[in-house]
Amino acid sequence: MGLITLLTDFGARDWFVGTMKGVILRIAPNTVLVDITHDIPPGDIAAGAFALAASSPFFPPQTVHLAVVDPGVGTPRPAVVVQTRSACFVGPDNGLLTLALKGQEIRGIRRLENPEYALPSLSHTFHGRDLFAPAAAHLSRGLPPARLGPAWARLASLPWPEPTSEPQGWRGQVVYVDHFGNAITNLPNHLAAAAGKRCRLRFGNNRSCPIGSAYASVPLGRPVGIPGSTGFLEIAVHQGHAARKFRLKPGSRVQLRQLRSSRP
Amino acid sequence: MGLITLLTDFGARDWFVGTMKGVILRIAPNTVLVDITHDIPPGDIAAGAFALAASSPFFPPQTVHLAVVDPGVGTPRPAVVVQTRSACFVGPDNGLLTLALKGQEIRGIRRLENPEYALPSLSHTFHGRDLFAPAAAHLSRGLPPARLGPAWARLASLPWPEPTSEPQGWRGQVVYVDHFGNAITNLPNHLAAAAGKRCRLRFGNNRSCPIGSAYASVPLGRPVGIPGSTGFLEIAVHQGHAARKFRLKPGSRVQLRQLRSSRP
Amino acid sequence: MGLITLLTDFGARDWFVGTMKGVILRIAPNTVLVDITHDIPPGDIAAGAFALAASSPFFPPQTVHLAVVDPGVGTPRPAVVVQTRSACFVGPDNGLLTLALKGQEIRGIRRLENPEYALPSLSHTFHGRDLFAPAAAHLSRGLPPARLGPAWARLASLPWPEPTSEPQGWRGQVVYVDHFGNAITNLPNHLAAAAGKRCRLRFGNNRSCPIGSAYASVPLGRPVGIPGSTGFLEIAVHQGHAARKFRLKPGSRVQLRQLRSSRP
Numbered sequence: 001m002g003l004i005t006l007l008t009d010f011g012a013r014d015w016f017v018g019t020m021k022g023v024i025l026r027i028a029p030n031t032v033l034v035d036i037t038h039d040i041p042p043g044d045i046a047a048g049a050f051a052l053a054a055s056s057p058f059f060p061p062q063t064v065h066l067a068v069v070d071p072g073v074g075t076p077r078p079a080v081v082v083q084t085r086s087a088c089f090v091g092p093d094n095g096l097l098t099l100a101l102k103g104q105e106i107r108g109i110r111r112l113e114n115p116e117y118a119l120p121s122l123s124h125t126f127h128g129r130d131l132f133a134p135a136a137a138h139l140s141r142g143l144p145p146a147r148l149g150p151a152w153a154r155l156a157s158l159p160w161p162e163p164t165s166e167p168q169g170w171r172g173q174v175v176y177v178d179h180f181g182n183a184i185t186n187l188p189n190h191l192a193a194a195a196g197k198r199c200r201l202r203f204g205n206n207r208s209c210p211i212g213s214a215y216a217s218v219p220l221g222r223p224v225g226i227p228g229s230t231g232f233l234e235i236a237v238h239q240g241h242a243a244r245k246f247r248l249k250p251g252s253r254v255q256l257r258q259l260r261s262s263r264p
Numbered sequence: 265m266g267l268i269t270l271l272t273d274f275g276a277r278d279w280f281v282g283t284m285k286g287v288i289l290r291i292a293p294n295t296v297l298v299d300i301t302h303d304i305p306p307g308d309i310a311a312g313a314f315a316l317a318a319s320s321p322f323f324p325p326q327t328v329h330l331a332v333v334d335p336g337v338g339t340p341r342p343a344v345v346v347q348t349r350s351a352c353f354v355g356p357d358n359g360l361l362t363l364a365l366k367g368q369e370i371r372g373i374r375r376l377e378n379p380e381y382a383l384p385s386l387s388h389t390f391h392g393r394d395l396f397a398p399a400a401a402h403l404s405r406g407l408p409p410a411r412l413g414p415a416w417a418r419l420a421s422l423p424w425p426e427p428t429s430e431p432q433g434w435r436g437q438v439v440y441v442d443h444f445g446n447a448i449t450n451l452p453n454h455l456a457a458a459a460g461k462r463c464r465l466r467f468g469n470n471r472s473c474p475i476g477s478a479y480a481s482v483p484l485g486r487p488v489g490i491p492g493s494t495g496f497l498e499i500a501v502h503q504g505h506a507a508r509k510f511r512l513k514p515g516s517r518v519q520l521r522q523l524r525s526s527r528p
Numbered sequence: 529m530g531l532i533t534l535l536t537d538f539g540a541r542d543w544f545v546g547t548m549k550g551v552i553l554r555i556a557p558n559t560v561l562v563d564i565t566h567d568i569p570p571g572d573i574a575a576g577a578f579a580l581a582a583s584s585p586f587f588p589p590q591t592v593h594l595a596v597v598d599p600g601v602g603t604p605r606p607a608v609v610v611q612t613r614s615a616c617f618v619g620p621d622n623g624l625l626t627l628a629l630k631g632q633e634i635r636g637i638r639r640l641e642n643p644e645y646a647l648p649s650l651s652h653t654f655h656g657r658d659l660f661a662p663a664a665a666h667l668s669r670g671l672p673p674a675r676l677g678p679a680w681a682r683l684a685s686l687p688w689p690e691p692t693s694e695p696q697g698w699r700g701q702v703v704y705v706d707h708f709g710n711a712i713t714n715l716p717n718h719l720a721a722a723a724g725k726r727c728r729l730r731f732g733n734n735r736s737c738p739i740g741s742a743y744a745s746v747p748l749g750r751p752v753g754i755p756g757s758t759g760f761l762e763i764a765v766h767q768g769h770a771a772r773k774f775r776l777k778p779g780s781r782v783q784l785r786q787l788r789s790s791r792p
Binding site for chain 2: 010011012013014015016017018019021022023025026029030033042043071072073074075123124125126129130
Binding site for chain 1: 538539540541542543544545546547549550551553554557558561570571599600601602603651652653654657658
């Protein structure tokens, strides 16, 4: 019994995702289907990549991750399957799979070009249904990826903004704003852990906040830097919406500042 | 192991859909449940009918499609099951099932009136839970539809606006606006295919666009007519929201215009 | 094959819920997962409690209900499992489980403190993934609740506003506004049933409406009191949004008024 996750920017209000599931279940009736999200902002490859990287490590071995954020659908951008030691990733080769693959051993990449494993008639705009869903379904039934098409060497990669060190700490940026308004940065939690309590996050128009271990570690409505569940520091507001309050969005600058010790 | 799809206007924010699933799984524990959508605009039977017609053909044979957009709940409107060669459709008889049944051989229609296959106490407003979900669950376990109630001859039908031909092409209208803002028309793709590249879509206040095979076949922000994945031409904007940009909504007029050839 | 329901305020737009499901399926691969909702307003324990109470009675025996609306995550608030005769409830001990447990025989309460049944590394902010999901998964595989941690005697309870009787009827309040804009009150349906047709609901700024059995029992756009599917009277508007029209929200006052008989 295979497991397929689905991540798209198709939204939940139309029939797109349900239809992909119908296609999958016709091919692989015993597959378990799990939605990651379908509310990636339309065409936002970076947000999709982050969500896939944050969720995929928590799934059982041999999961097939089907991800479609595909503004180039209908152009000749490749459609691929990437096999790692523990999973398969199916999607357009536009950087969407990049972050999830970071640090993983890649065992093979194939282009989805064998029409035997796609729907008979390929629409111009819904490859999620016609190409990607059938490929994922066949993989989850055990089809070797090599059957799906020719090998592919280069994978388009999404630039990931690495933080840079400064005399007094680190400079980074917001990479994702979540449902609660928490602004997730590219600063790994361990940077704050290394500095102990003697550091602050600086952001926005000259604002700053301490690092805490719970939203409730600061008064109501006040900001706090939290070592986040994705491994990166987040700017949150106790029972508030940090991104709205401080106008934070992907790309907003953030600094982790070591406090000067008052002792010698 | 049966398969039931669910399509409603109940929204995702309350407990309505989850509760229907609980009712189904108490009756038919091994049923696979697939959501089509629950974000049909409240009471919008036409939108629900379109979504059901667009998705249902992609499901395995013997799927039970449970659809509830039911502004007349609590009035004496019939609740029905319609059996086709490949599926069962369960829902209110208010036109919601019409488009999905178009062109299909109907093997039988029954009214859901046997209280043995409903919850013991029928609420006034939640027949999705008390009447439709139990019926779908029993059908997915193999109950013959005839057990659910008496035969029913007339099925309420939803008017479908057929396109009309004009000297220079076809006149139609928008029938659905999707999550991406694409305006799906009632003009079948083959009308444009027959005309080749020598036609344009006209819409809104004297706007028009070419027919293309990808959103990216026009510059960023420009409109394009796309042969859509539901079989109908769509008006889209490359990385934009066509419906918002051109104020298109269901009922908006559209024309497919054959271009005059410059050659004799 | 176990069944786990999920109810959170995590929203559908990020990877949070999908990730919890990945964690569950790694531990209990054959579990059936049903979403109640993930759109509880952030931190709104009362709304979560109402949704859980409205849905949980409709699930099969031995269902595990996993509910996470947890503004105190990261503080020392207890995490618990509550066992009743027919189900297990897993969540933070902050009142969220209260309404669902009302009137049920509680067979045991345990704190989730055995690290053997949590993820190896507990984040500060995502106990849904690291603590609650693993516990629910192990329970659904049959683990006795006692293995999860020490017994716990007091359960935080959420105040439930009981209606109060008045000379001419009952005084209550709105407790939940649903997707359709219906304002669900704390007045049990039977209060209206007892009064027959000779009563009205009063609300807002001197407004009132009759009790009816269908939205369509009043003209379009007019309000009607409906004996609701959760067992409580609701204020609805025929094809309208009652809460918006009359500015009703949780806490808004409502009266059920017995009409004076004109006969002796």
